[in-house]
Amino acid sequence: MLMDNRQEIVRLRVNGDLREVGVPVHYTLLEALRYGLRLTGSKQGCDKGDCGACTVILDGRPTLSCITPVWEAEGSDVVTVEGLATAEGPHPLQDEFDRNGAAQCGFCTPGILCSAAALLERNPSASRQEIQEALGGNLCRCTGYTKIYDAVEAAGARLAETAAPETEGR
Amino acid sequence: MLRLPPFRYHRPTSLAGALSLKGEFGSDAMYVAGGTDLIPNMKHRLFEPDHLIALKGVPELVGIGERDGHLRIGASVTLADVAASEAVRSRFPALAEAAAHVAGPQLRNSGTLGGNVCLDTRCTYYNQTAFWRGALGYCLKKDGDVCHVTKVGKKCVAAHSADTPPVLMTLDAVVVLAGPGGERRVSLADFFVADGILNTQREPDEVLTEILIPLDSATRRQGYAKLRQRKSIDFPLLTVAVAVGLEGDRVQSLDGVVTGLGARPRRLTGWQEIAEGRALDDGLVEELAERAHKQCHPLENIIVDPDWRRAMVAVYVKRALAKARAA
Numbered sequence: 440m441l442m443d444n445r446q447e448i449v450r451l452r453v454n455g456d457l458r459e460v461g462v463p464v465h466y467t468l469l470e471a472l473r474y475g476l477r478l479t480g481s482k483q484g485c486d487k488g489d490c491g492a493c494t495v496i497l498d499g500r501p502t503l504s505c506i507t508p509v510w511e512a513e514g515s516d517v518v519t520v521e522g523l524a525t526a527e528g529p530h531p532l533q534d535e536f537d538r539n540g541a542a543q544c545g546f547c548t549p550g551i552l553c554s555a556a557a558l559l560e561r562n563p564s565a566s567r568q569e570i571q572e573a574l575g576g577n578l579c580r581c582t583g584y585t586k587i588y589d590a591v592e593a594a595g596a597r598l599a600e601t602a603a604p605e606t607e608g609r
Numbered sequence: 610m611l612r613l614p615p616f617r618y619h620r621p622t623s624l625a626g627a628l629s630l631k632g633e634f635g636s637d638a639m640y641v642a643g644g645t646d647l648i649p650n651m652k653h654r655l656f657e658p659d660h661l662i663a664l665k666g667v668p669e670l671v672g673i674g675e676r677d678g679h680l681r682i683g684a685s686v687t688l689a690d691v692a693a694s695e696a697v698r699s700r701f702p703a704l705a706e707a708a709a710h711v712a713g714p715q716l717r718n719s720g721t722l723g724g725n726v727c728l729d730t731r732c733t734y735y736n737q738t739a740f741w742r743g744a745l746g747y748c749l750k751k752d753g754d755v756c757h758v759t760k761v762g763k764k765c766v767a768a769h770s771a772d773t774p775p776v777l778m779t780l781d782a783v784v785v786l787a788g789p790g791g792e793r794r795v796s797l798a799d800f801f802v803a804d805g806i807l808n809t810q811r812e813p814d815e816v817l818t819e820i821l822i823p824l825d826s827a828t829r830r831q832g833y834a835k836l837r838q839r840k841s842i843d844f845p846l847l848t849v850a851v852a853v854g855l856e857g858d859r860v861q862s863l864d865g866v867v868t869g870l871g872a873r874p875r876r877l878t879g880w881q882e883i884a885e886g887r888a889l890d891d892g893l894v895e896e897l898a899e900r901a902h903k904q905c906h907p908l909e910n911i912i913v914d915p916d917w918r919r920a921m922v923a924v925y926v927k928r929a930l931a932k933a934r935a936a
């Protein structure tokens with residue numbers, strides 16, 4: 440077994456910025472984000488693929504950063520919860536989570552926002568069932584999910600209103 | 610927090626490159642595709658390879674298309690892409706459904722079909738941290754010399770827990786394995802062996818490059834049913850796949866495979882004899898379910914009441930057959 444903690448520089452495109460950071464070579468993407476780049480929005484829950492708290496959007500697809508070796512993300516586009524808001528204000532999802540009381544302790548929220556943002560990007564008019572399915576890999580121990588689904592539905596309706604029809608499909 | 614043990618990560622850009630890295634590092638290296646099985650297992654110190662050879666950048670392993678009378682699915686195609694593929698859905702709906710029922714959405718975005726076929730077996734006493742396993746004195750499969758399930762046996766009976774292989778077996782699929790000496794094809798029916806420690810015929814240096822399904826299998830009516838604790842994410846407690854060839858309304862051929870029991874998927878025996886030449890009606894479905902129940906004996910490799918899981922065999926066989934009838 441290797442006993443070392445060798446560090447190397449990894450190049451990541453995170454929330455639109457190209458970042459370079461030195462990390463131990465066996466780091467996960469989540470560890471590089473949290474401990475390398477100090478982006479602590481993505482949460483370290485189970486740390487083994489069970490809960491979805493670490494979900495980030497990798498090339499448009501919700502991905503569990505706790506089981507993704509950091510090198511797999513090199514050359515890809517990473518979006519974390521920190522990248523959802525714009526200069527104009529919060530993402531409609533963030534606004535609707537606030538209005539609908541969709542977060543309690545908030546630990547699951549960054550991961551859920553990422554899963555939901557990727558869904559609405561593909562299909563802002565997603566049905567209730569599609570929303571439930573898309574959030575199937577995100578556990579929440581507090582809210583009972585109903586308010587979360589309400590918030591995603593409301594944000595979807597707002598996005599569908601402003602979106603051009605060509606955002607249909609993947 | 611679950612730290613990974615130290616390793617070096619290699620991203621070869623060709624199959625030859627992947628094989629030569631494996632040749633160089635030998636048993637110190639492992640292949641990784643989506644990593645959704647291997648990375649959690651490494652966090653549990655079930656594997657501690659010094660080198661990981663990533664397969665996702667290997668062009669020989671991508672894509673879905675027709676070739677020589679087969680549907681060819683590259684080993685590193687993700688489960689999400691298998692489930693969404695029109696080429697798969699139109700011909701092999703049970704495979705699309707099985708892929709769509711593996712784990713949760715994020716895991717299907719990373720996890721691959723090849724990784725699903727090569728999935729390590731699972732057991733309540735194995736898929737735990739090193740600390741947890743150490744407290745129990747470890748077990749046969751890893752670091753110890755007793756089996757906590759059978760207590761007496763000298764054989765590991767950890768459960769084959771992948772959802773797509775039962776379907777692929779009923780469709781007569783074949784896998785292609787590439788090693789340093791060239792390629793070989795193995796029928797999925799022969800791929801798995803009854804050894805919970807290493808339950809496939811794949812040699813450690815071989816890469817599974819593609820899965821081939823005969824296009825002829827598309828004429829068979831397919832059914833798939835899965836029992837799990839939480840429908841949105843969990844591994845199967847039981848997965849049943851069936852494929853029925855009908856001539857008119859008469860059964861010509863019939864295959865059923867159940868997994869989630871022992872170290873390899875179990876092909877149900879005696880079905881062809883019972884069913885051949887008969888209509889697939891309620892009476893026949895009852896007989897087939899009873900026959901399946903007789904030969905399936907879930908173990909305590911998964912800590913969910915084996916008697917209940919056994920009773921569910923009949924129920925899930927009927928559900929799978931109902932889907933095939935409706936197909």
Ligand SMILES: Cc1cc2nc3c(=O)[nH]c(=O)nc-3n(C[C@H](O)[C@H](O)[C@H](O)COP(=O)(O)OP(=O)(O)OC[C@H]3O[C@@H](n4cnc5c(N)ncnc54)[C@H](O)[C@@H]3O)c2cc1C
Pocket residue numbers: 487488489639640641642643644645646647648649664684685688710711712713716719720721722723724725726727728729770771772773815816817818842843844845
């Ligand atoms: C919370 C959770 C729930 C899950 N639920 C399910 C479930 O319901 N059903 C299910 O079937 N699975 C489930 N899984 C397991 C896993 O996500 C899937 O089986 C997935 O398909 C594995 O593929 P992968 O590409 O991630 O495999 P990896 O982790 O990359 O590899 C798995 C093993 O196969 C080997 N391997 C992979 N690809 C190749 C290849 N091309 N050639 C040679 N060797 C190879 C690797 O060396 C490794 O030993 C679950 C996992 C988690 C974490």
Ligand code: SF4
Pocket residue numbers: 731732733734735748749750751755756757758759764765766767805910
């Ligand atoms: S079946 Fe027995 S030997 Fe195999 S993993 Fe479980 S406890 Fe260990």
Ligand code: FES
Pocket residue numbers: 482483484485486487488489490491492493494503504505506
């Ligand atoms: S922290 Fe990644 S899935 Fe739980």
Ligand code: FES
Pocket residue numbers: 541542543544545546547548578579580581582
């Ligand atoms: S708000 Fe507490 S876990 Fe979801």
